[in-house]
Amino acid sequence: MIRNTCLAAAFGLMTAVSALAGPQYVDGTGFAVSGYDVVSYFALEQAPVGKAQPEPALGRADLTANYNGATFAFATAANRDAFLADPARYAPHYDGHCAFGVAGGYKVPANPKLWRIVEDRLYLNINAGVARKWERDIPGYEQSAQSAWPDLEPQPASTDRVPRFRATGPVTN
Numbered sequence: 001m002i003r004n005t006c007l008a009a010a011f012g013l014m015t016a017v018s019a020l021a022g023p024q025y026v027d028g029t030g031f032a033v034s035g036y037d038v039v040s041y042f043a044l045e046q047a048p049v050g051k052a053q054p055e056p057a058l059g060r061a062d063l064t065a066n067y068n069g070a071t072f073a074f075a076t077a078a079n080r081d082a083f084l085a086d087p088a089r090y091a092p093h094y095d096g097h098c099a100f101g102v103a104g105g106y107k108v109p110a111n112p113k114l115w116r117i118v119e120d121r122l123y124l125n126i127n128a129g130v131a132r133k134w135e136r137d138i139p140g141y142e143q144s145a146q147s148a149w150p151d152l153e154p155q156p157a158s159t160d161r162v163p164r165f166r167a168t169g170p171v172t173n
Helices: 002-016 077-085 099-103 128-136 138-152
Strands: 060-067 070-074 111-118 121-125
Touching: 060 077, 070 077, 099 121, 099 128, 099 138, 111 128, 111 138, 121 128, 128 138
Parallel strands: none
Antiparallel strands: 060 070, 111 121
């Protein structure tokens, strides 16, 4: 019990430190998070660990904001305004790279449909198998990621594609 409480406290402290500032992962759409509205994730009810998450809303090409060197798209003006008021809260942790990959010491792309919000932070992973593994020990992998991040953060963003994910980008009107 004490060990779990200590892990939870350490995890909360680690996630309070911003994990943004390096180059944001941007795929072939030209948008962060493949054009998905990062604010929309926070309105969704998360699935239990091990289950597929509901799909976030795709943003619109005419509702955007720039942050961390990338363009983010939003489904509504209200979501864009919420993002602009506190972008560090909504932008994905590790500049949109796979949380498990960062824990392993690498910047790899992340699939915006494989997400989880932990301690009010948005985390993404590259594929379903990796997401399941990461979810088995989020505090442990987060501790490894926080240790690796200072060396990874200044490195260029990944330019790889997410396997078996076709990025469609934001909705155009």
